[in-house]
Amino acid sequence: xxxxxxxxSIYFLLLTLTAFAQDQLWGSYFSYYNVVDIAQxxxxxxxxxxxxxxxxxxxxxxxxxxxxxxxxxANTITAICHSAAYSRTLxxxxxxxxxxxxxxxxxxxxxxxxxxxxVAASKKKINHILxxxxxxxxxxxxxxxxxNIATLEFIDTYYLGPNGAEISVLQTAVFNGSLYAVTADSxxxxxxxxxxxxxxxxxxxTYITGMWQTIAAFSETLFITNGGAIFxxxxxxxxxxxxNTPTSIVDMRVSNNYLLxxxxxxxxxxxxxxxxxxxxxxxxxxxxFSCSSIVGGKLxxxxxxxxxxxxxQTNFAIQNITPNGPLRNNIFALEKSPNNLWVAYGGYTxxxxxxxxxxxxxxxxxxxxxSIEASDILxxxxxxxxxxxxxxxxxxxxxSFSSGLLKVVNDVPEVLYKxxxxxxxxxxxxxxxSIRVIGGVFDPEGKLWMMNTRTAKPLKSLNGNTWTSYxxxxxxxxxxxxxxxxxxxxxxxxxWIPTLTSGLVVYNETxxxxxxxxxxxxxxxxxxxxxxxxxxxxxxxxxxxRGLRVISNIERFVTDESLTATNIVIIExxxxxxxxxxxxITDIRVDGSxxxxxxxxxxxxxxxxxxxxxxxxxxxxxxxxxxxxxxDIEINDxxxxxxxxxxxxxxxxxxxxxxxxxxxxNVYVYPNPVRPGFEGDVKISGLIxxxxxxxxxxxxxLVYETTSEGGTVLWDTRAFGKHKVASGVxxxxxxxxxxxxxxxxxxxxxxxx
Numbered sequence: 001x002x003x004x005x006x007x008x009s010i011y012f013l014l015l016t017l018t019a020f021a022q023d024q025l026w027g028s029y030f031s032y033y034n035v036v037d038i039a040q041x042x043x044x045x046x047x048x049x050x051x052x053x054x055x056x057x058x059x060x061x062x063x064x065x066x067x068x069x070x071x072x073x074a075n076t077i078t079a080i081c082h083s084a085a086y087s088r089t090l091x092x093x094x095x096x097x098x099x100x101x102x103x104x105x106x107x108x109x110x111x112x113x114x115x116x117x118x119v120a121a122s123k124k125k126i127n128h129i130l131x132x133x134x135x136x137x138x139x140x141x142x143x144x145x146x147x148n149i150a151t152l153e154f155i156d157t158y159y160l161g162p163n164g165a166e167i168s169v170l171q172t173a174v175f176n177g178s179l180y181a182v183t184a185d186s187x188x189x190x191x192x193x194x195x196x197x198x199x200x201x202x203x204x205x206t207y208i209t210g211m212w213q214t215i216a217a218f219s220e221t222l223f224i225t226n227g228g229a230i231f232x233x234x235x236x237x238x239x240x241x242x243x244n245t246p247t248s249i250v251d252m253r254v255s256n257n258y259l260l261x262x263x264x265x266x267x268x269x270x271x272x273x274x275x276x277x278x279x280x281x282x283x284x285x286x287x288x289f290s291c292s293s294i295v296g297g298k299l300x301x302x303x304x305x306x307x308x309x310x311x312x313q314t315n316f317a318i319q320n321i322t323p324n325g326p327l328r329n330n331i332f333a334l335e336k337s338p339n340n341l342w343v344a345y346g347g348y349t350x351x352x353x354x355x356x357x358x359x360x361x362x363x364x365x366x367x368x369x370x371s372i373e374a375s376d377i378l379x380x381x382x383x384x385x386x387x388x389x390x391x392x393x394x395x396x397x398x399x400s401f402s403s404g405l406l407k408v409v410n411d412v413p414e415v416l417y418k419x420x421x422x423x424x425x426x427x428x429x430x431x432x433x434s435i436r437v438i439g440g441v442f443d444p445e446g447k448l449w450m451m452n453t454r455t456a457k458p459l460k461s462l463n464g465n466t467w468t469s470y471x472x473x474x475x476x477x478x479x480x481x482x483x484x485x486x487x488x489x490x491x492x493x494x495x496w497i498p499t500l501t502s503g504l505v506v507y508n509e510t511x512x513x514x515x516x517x518x519x520x521x522x523x524x525x526x527x528x529x530x531x532x533x534x535x536x537x538x539x540x541x542x543x544x545x546r547g548l549r550v551i552s553n554i555e556r557f558v559t560d561e562s563l564t565a566t567n568i569v570i571i572e573x574x575x576x577x578x579x580x581x582x583x584x585i586t587d588i589r590v591d592g593s594x595x596x597x598x599x600x601x602x603x604x605x606x607x608x609x610x611x612x613x614x615x616x617x618x619x620x621x622x623x624x625x626x627x628x629x630x631x632d633i634e635i636n637d638x639x640x641x642x643x644x645x646x647x648x649x650x651x652x653x654x655x656x657x658x659x660x661x662x663x664x665x666n667v668y669v670y671p672n673p674v675r676p677g678f679e680g681d682v683k684i685s686g687l688i689x690x691x692x693x694x695x696x697x698x699x700x701x702l703v704y705e706t707t708s709e710g711g712t713v714l715w716d717t718r719a720f721g722k723h724k725v726a727s728g729v730x731x732x733x734x735x736x737x738x739x740x741x742x743x744x745x746x747x748x749x750x751x752x753x
Contacts, residue, residue: 009352013075014195015748021490022072023378025062025653026623026624026651026652026653026654027069027641027652027678028052028067028068028069028324028624028650029325029326029364029649029651030052030065030329030626030649030650030653031049031051031325031327032052032307032308032323032325033049033303033305033307033322033325033327033328034049034050034329034402035047035048035290035291035302035303035304035307035308036049036050036077036080036291037079037080037290037291037302038076038291038292038308039080039081039089039293040082040255040256040293040294041295042080042084042295043057043059043295043296043630044056044057044082044295045293045298046056046080047080047307047308047322048079048084048091049077049329049597050076050077050329050648051067051068051074051076051077051329051626051649052067052068052072052315052649053077053089053091053101054066054323056308056321058281058298062717063321063323065323066101066105066107067139067626068624068626068649068651069623069651069653070107071107072091072101073097073099073109073620073626074091074094075093075094076093076094076419076648077091077092078093078094078125078126079092079128079129080091080125080239081129081130081131081136083131083134083136083149085149085466085544086132086134086149086150087102087103087442088100088101088103089147092126092127092129094124094125094126094140095114095121095124095125095569096114096124096126097109097111097113098113098126098147099711100152103335103658105337108152109183110154110681112145112154113126113138113140113154115228119166121131122141123141123142124140124142125141126138126139126140127139127140127168127170127171128170128171128172129151129463130171130172130173132174132179134148134149134150135147135149135155136149137172137174139169139170139171139181140168140169141166141168141169142155142166142167142168143158143159143160143167144157144169144172144179145158148439148632156198156199157199158181158191158198158199158201158204159199159201160181160183160189160201161183161186161201162186162201163201164200164203167179167183167186168184168185169182169183169184170183170213171182171214171215172173172215173215173216173217174193174217175222175520177192177193177194178190178191179191179192179193180207180217180222181211181418182215185211187206187207187208187211187212187231188206188207188208188212188215188224189204189205189206189207190205190206190207191204191335195652206466207235208224208233208239209237210226212224212226213225213226213227213249213250214249214250214252214619216252216253216254216263217254218254218259218272219272219274220257223242223259225249225252225261227249227663228244228248228249229241229243229244229266230242230244230249230252230261239454241260243268245261245263245265245268246266247264247265247266248263248264249262249419250262250264250290250291251260251290253291253292255293255294255295256293256294257272257576258270258294260292260299261394262289262290262301263289264292265281265289266279267279267287267289267292267301268297269294269299280292280301280311283301283306283309283320283484284309284318284532285306285423287301287305287306288305289301289302289303289304290302290304293506294313297312297313298310298311298312299311299312300321300685306320306322307321307322308322311744318582319750324368324369325369326343326362326364326369326371326650327343327345327361327362327371328345328359329626329647329649329650330345330349330640330647330648331631331645331646331647331650332345332346332372332383332384332632332636332645333384333631333632333645334386334450334632334633334643335385335386335387335388335634336388336634336635336636336643337388338393338638339365339366339393340363340388341363341364341365341367341634342361342386342388342396343361343362343363343364343586343650344359344383344384344385344386344398345359345360345383345400345729346358346359346383346400347383348382348401351403351459351500352483352500353402354364354382354402354434354436355382356381356382358379358380359374359383360373360374360376360377361377361383361398361408372408372411372574377398377406378413378415378416379403380398380400380403380404380406381398381402381403381594382402382403383398383399383400383406384399384401384437384438385438385439385440385486386440387440387442387448389449394407394409394410394411395407395408395409396409397440397448399438399439399440400435401434401436401437401438402436403416403418403434403435403442404417404419404437405417405422405424405437405450408617417462418435419589422462423460423462423468424437424460424467425452425457425469427453427455427480431671435452436453437450437451437452437453438450438451438453438484438485438486439451439485439486439487439497441487441489442472443489443493444608444722447462447463448461448462448463449461449487449489449495450462451484451485453482453483453484454480454481455480456472456473456479456480457469457471457479458470458472458479458482458484459495459497459507459738461721470509470513474515474727475507475515475517476499476502476517477502481501482499482500482502483499484498484499484500485497485529485530485531485532486498486532488533489621490534490538491554492555492557492558493509493512494506494507494508494554495507495508496532496540497532498530498531498532498542499525499527499528499529500528501520501527501657502519502526502527503517503519503520503522503529504517504518504519504524504529504542505517505699506518511558514557514560514561516557516561516563516604518542518551518563518564518565522562522563522564522565523549523564523566523567524544524549524551525544525547525567525582526540526544526545526546528544528545529543530543530544530545530587531543531584531585531586531587531588532588533590533593533596534554534590535590535609536609537594538554538555538588539552539554540554541588541590541596542565542597543585543586543587543588544585545585546582546584547567547578547580547581547582547583547585548568548579548580548583548598548611548729549565549567550565550566550568550611551563551564551565551566552566553665555740567579567581568611570612579607579614580598580600580605583601583602584600584601584633585598585599586597586599586600586601586602586630586631587630587631587633589633589634589642590637590661591637591642591658591710592640592657592658592660592710593657593709593710594709595607595609596607596611597635597642597658599630599631599632599644600628600630601621603618603619603630604616604617604618604630604644605617605618605623606618606624606655618644618653622640623653625644625646625651626646626648626649626651627648627649628646629647629648630644630646631643631645631647634642634656637659638659638711639685640655640657640658640660640685640711641655642654657710657711657712658685658711658712659710659711660708661686661687661688662688662711663688663741664686664687664688664691664734664736664741664742666686667684667685667734667743668685668686669684669685669732669745669746670682670683670685672747672748673747673750674717674749674750675750676750676751677752681714681715681716681717681718682714682717683712683713683714684690684712684713684714684745685712686711687708687710687711687712688708688711688736689708689711690707690708690709691707691708691730691734691736692706692735692737693706693707693708693713693733693734694732694733695715695730695732696730696731697725697730698730698731699727700731703719703720704718704719717749719752724751725749727749727750728748729746729747729748729749729750730746730748731745731746732745732746732747
């Protein structure tokens with residue numbers, strides 16, 4: 001169903017300090033459907049996904065999102081707590097990072113737990129946050145840390161295991177002056193809050209032995225859960241059965257004078273007199289519950305796959321309040337057409353093993369996101385990449401690494417090509433039964449090419465309804481055992497095909513089936529090639545799991561009998577170095593200025609056309625990237641926006657490298673006017689290549705001049721990079737290289753007082 005370089009180090013410092021504030025440079029496209037926790041104030045509900053959070057004003061329905069672009073630099077969010085008294089929201093993640101979001105939107109990262117050297121990194125996950133009298137008790141996999149919400153300082157740490165050993169604490173509660181801690185395997189521990197020595201493990205006692213999951217103090221009673229059963233607990237170590245759900249309770253809390261117990265398929269709500277007020281078994285569609293809260297007469301239900309539902313307590317009307325976005329944050333593949341961005345989530349492992357995942361697909365169009373859920377994509381699993389018909393962007397092919405080839409027309413799955421209705425073949429291995437398709441690309445005649453891996457004839461083409469197969473038995477040693485990556489097609493119809501073990505296969509059926517194999521013997525650092533790209537100067541850029549190589553010109557395949565791949569040598573700190581040495585390169589994209597965007601497991605690089613200069617190196621640490629693992633990159637050639645698909649979410653950098661136009665008919669200036677407070681650059685887009693741009697004040701004094709490389713240039717509103725120009729109207733004179741085309745535009749700049 002549809003739901004709804006090498007640069008001076010000071011540069012990176014400046015980027016770190018300013019990137020998050022410049023939302024005009026970055027865009028965020030996160031999924032909020034996997035809700036891990038909920039918090040509340042008197043008039044707002046807060047929901048945490050694994051990579052971003054959002055909130056809704058329960059009075060007027062206004063939605064707010066907070067993402068990495070805003071400075072929310074969590075790894076994987078695991079807990080959230082809102083302090084109404086201090087107007088602060090605390091967000092915890094799996095690395096021990098505590099993020100404080102203030103009411104004004106400013107964000108503070110508390111890294112005390114992350115930097116604690118005495119605790120192993122694997123034990124720093126924050127499981128739960130409880131506020132009591134201005135202190136946040138943070139339950140972690142090593143114990144409990146106490147945090148003063150007013151001063152934003154950690155004040156103590158409690159290790160509750162035998163002899164003060166680290167022990168995982170799942171949740172805490174305060175009851176009758178004591179702090180109760182549910183441990184993973186040592187029962188429930190208790191310590192008096194009035195005791196100043198709680199950092200001494202001997203000051204804690206075992207309250208109840210056994211295995212417990214959640215705890216809450218409500219109506220002068222302490223409730224605990226085991227599996228799907230809820231119990232009242234007593235000081236003498238006894239318990240009394242209170243209620244139950246069919247499956248294990250995953251969340252129990254007190255919310256707006258209700259006790260809420262949430263399991264995967266049921267929510268129980270109890271009043272202070274311990275009567276069952278209501279229960280929720282459905283939110284109108286299949287969903288797995290993860291947490292719940294009550295604000296303003298509505299029950300807010302967090303789910304693992306559908307976001308947050310608001311259920312009216314009076315008439316039980318149901319509304320999904322989740323911000324629009326892709327289905328998931330772990331995005332494997334992207335593909336951009338002029339008006340749409342398609343997203344897929346399946347894929348394969350590093351060694352090309354299918355992940356056996358059945359996920360849906362999503363599209364970002366002019367009207368926002370739509371998604372086609374897993375149940376509606378004809379059982380297509382492990383989608384590896386996406387191919388859009390260049391003459392009809394409504395016809396999209398999803399290459400599956402286990403199911404075949406899915407064709408979608410006008411957002412409707414139309415046919416799944418398999419061995420019984422196409423020229424595709426199942427792989428020739430006895431222990432699996434998959435049809436692996438990857439690397440779809442259209443040639444200028446409209447023929448769709450793809451790789452059907454682990455077969456003797458892996459190269460396939462689809463022309464209308466006609467399938468053709470091409471044998472690789474003469475090209476590589478054992479085609480039925482080989483895996484292939486996403487091919488590139490050059491202007492001569494030559495296919496440049498990455499492989500797992502055989503290097504780079506170069507093949508052209510129109511040249512008497514000519515082929516050349518580029519491997520370790522011909523310059524590659526390894527035979528495992530991940531990706532390949534052809535730039536605007538017809539150079540071939542090869543990404544491997546051990547670095548980068550380049551072939552000087554595609555025409556050498558036509559004229560030569562062998563090809564040699566060479567590295568790019570740069571000068572760094574006065575010494576020659578190999579560009580991208582030993583890096584695992586997952587994708588290479590060429591932008592409108594012939595720069596190369598390179599995706600790695602250590603962030604995203606932008607290098608100059610010849611590779612001699614690294615213009616940017618974006619990482620999670622110096623940019624809004626939510627992860628350093630970049631799975632795919634796509635570029636909007638019209639706007640210059642660069643999309644980064646990571647395992648933690650989708651963000652974009654709104655760059656300037658647009659493809660050049662054929663003429664100056666569509667030049668535009670943005671923003672215009674430039675209003676007070678704007679700290680970004682003015683974009684002049686729609687340019688032809690090598691256009692001369694001169695900017696003058698209204699009296700004709702020159703303040704800036706440059707030449708375009710691609711379709712866009714930037715002006716920082718300074719006079720030749722020095723002082724900001726004053727308020728006024730500025731003229732922009734644009735001329736082609738030969739002077740035959742000209743254009744004049746204006747921009748108004750308004751400075752503050």
